[in-house]
Amino acid sequence: MAKYDRAAELKAFDETKAGVKGLVDAGIAEIPRIFHHPWSDDHYTKNSSSVSGETTVPISIPVIDLEGLDKDDVRRKKIVEKIGKASESSGFFQIINHGIPESVLEEMKEGVRRFFDQETEVKKELYTRDYSNPVYYNSNFDLYTGISTNWRDSFLCHMAPNPPKPEDLPIVCRDILLDYSKQVVKVGTLLMELFSEALGLNPNHLYDIDCAEGLTVLGHYYPPCPQPELTMGVTEHADVDFFTVLLQDEVGGLQILNDNQWIDISPQSGALVVNVGDLMQLITNDRFKSAVHRVVSSHEGPRVSIASFFCTGMIPTSKLYGPIKELLSENNPPIYQEVTTSDCCGQLQLKGLGGKNSVLDYFKLDKTEK
Numbered sequence: 001m002a003k004y005d006r007a008a009e010l011k012a013f014d015e016t017k018a019g020v021k022g023l024v025d026a027g028i029a030e031i032p033r034i035f036h037h038p039w040s041d042d043h044y045t046k047n048s049s050s051v052s053g054e055t056t057v058p059i060s061i062p063v064i065d066l067e068g069l070d071k072d073d074v075r076r077k078k079i080v081e082k083i084g085k086a087s088e089s090s091g092f093f094q095i096i097n098h099g100i101p102e103s104v105l106e107e108m109k110e111g112v113r114r115f116f117d118q119e120t121e122v123k124k125e126l127y128t129r130d131y132s133n134p135v136y137y138n139s140n141f142d143l144y145t146g147i148s149t150n151w152r153d154s155f156l157c158h159m160a161p162n163p164p165k166p167e168d169l170p171i172v173c174r175d176i177l178l179d180y181s182k183q184v185v186k187v188g189t190l191l192m193e194l195f196s197e198a199l200g201l202n203p204n205h206l207y208d209i210d211c212a213e214g215l216t217v218l219g220h221y222y223p224p225c226p227q228p229e230l231t232m233g234v235t236e237h238a239d240v241d242f243f244t245v246l247l248q249d250e251v252g253g254l255q256i257l258n259d260n261q262w263i264d265i266s267p268q269s270g271a272l273v274v275n276v277g278d279l280m281q282l283i284t285n286d287r288f289k290s291a292v293h294r295v296v297s298s299h300e301g302p303r304v305s306i307a308s309f310f311c312t313g314m315i316p317t318s319k320l321y322g323p324i325k326e327l328l329s330e331n332n333p334p335i336y337q338e339v340t341t342s343d344c345c346g347q348l349q350l351k352g353l354g355g356k357n358s359v360l361d362y363f364k365l366d367k368t369e370k
Contacts, residue, residue: 009034010143017127018120019139019153021302024223034149035231061256061265062086066190067097083191084198090258091276091291094268099190100183102270108180109249111173112219112304115155118172126155126170131314134164151231151297152222160185160215161312173219181217184245184308188212191243191274192310199284201326210319211242211280214312214341222253224301233295233303240344240359241277241311248273251303257292265293278360279311279344282336285323290360312341336363 013034016022023032064082068075086093115123115137126137137155140146157164159181169177192206199205206212222233233253248254254265254273265273281290295303322338344359 004033006034007144010149013139013149014129014143017124019123019137019221020151021116021153021221021223022120029226031151031225031227031231035151037148037230037232037235061090061092061094061263063094063096063268063271065096066099069190080194080197083194087195087198087276087280087288089289090256090263091281091289092256092265092273092293094265094271094273095187095191096268096271098187098272100180100187100272104176104180104183105247105270107176108173108247108306109304111176111180112155112221112306113302114172115170115219116153116221116302118170134158134162135168135170147235148231150234151225151228152220152233152295154221155219157181157217158214158313158315159217161213162315177217180306181215181308184217185212185215187245187272188215188243188308188310191245195243195280195288199287199324199327201324205324205326206242209283209321211283212310214310214315216309216311216313218307218309220303220305220307222251222295222297222301222303222305224299225297226299228297228299231297233297234293236292236294238290238292238359239275239277239309240279241309241313241341242280242283243277243310244275245308245310246273246275246305247308248305249303251298251300253295253298253303254305255294255296257294262294277309277311279321279341281360282339282344282363283321283324285327285332285335287327311345314342314345316342335365336360337365339363 009032013032062082064079066079069079083093123137126135128136129138135157139153140150143149155170157169157177166174166178189207189212192212193203196203196205225231236257248267250267252264252267255262256265275293276288276290278290280288317340320338320340323334323336328334
């Protein structure tokens, strides 16, 4: 039997520039070994409802209706309380009546499908692992550093603070990318107000410290998998940003880890999924929680999702973020050092997707406290 050379297989897969979709289009019946995940005691059993595999009562994350938010102070207070509670517990919630028309949401999902349905030769023009590019496509940003290869392809657009030229965006989804990005920024700005209020701060606090400065939009494509029991769509991880706004289609597969249970985030028409990121947990001194989540692979598909990350990412900056002083006290001293957003994202690039708060642990003032 030939010796398994993972590095060579990764390189061969990368050089095709066809991604996971290319494998499916070629009609494979068995997935390459690079996609096999190392299920062990260090990784949660993929298809169990809990880490221990015990049967559990189904749990769902809150769906928060933003209707009437600015017309009724009592209703706004209730919404803020719900967002605060969700951010302090699971770190995840869904929002409806957020202001983005459902027609825009549907067209954004169709735009991602159109991009990946293009001929490989067309997509290859954007394929790169140079992450300084404003727009690019590849499969697994951590292909060479992750614990295993995930069953998904992605394209990424850095939409703020330095937006790409419109002509640099893929023509098959250019118009909807520009439209959706503008509208999701409005949603993100509103969420920052609500997060601030939930923390007992001035509504403009998070906006004023530039938490809305950066926006990166990722279109993810998860082809149907012939052996979904062997791999993952996305390995468990926490997002290295302030927060993420996710649009997902009806296929499903997103799960969060809460109290040692994997909870399905069931798709809901017209809803956006919101989750707290590592940087938000850092600046709130662990008050808001950055939840570990993953995407399971499936025979069904393709699954499409669009993740909007509010963070400047790897853009070099001298701006430091630390625990918000107004939230600190003698009984609540700072847990983390001050960091730049690129410090955090740099750690993610080094580690790849991994265990719970692997990035945050690196920036603890007392790293012996895990």
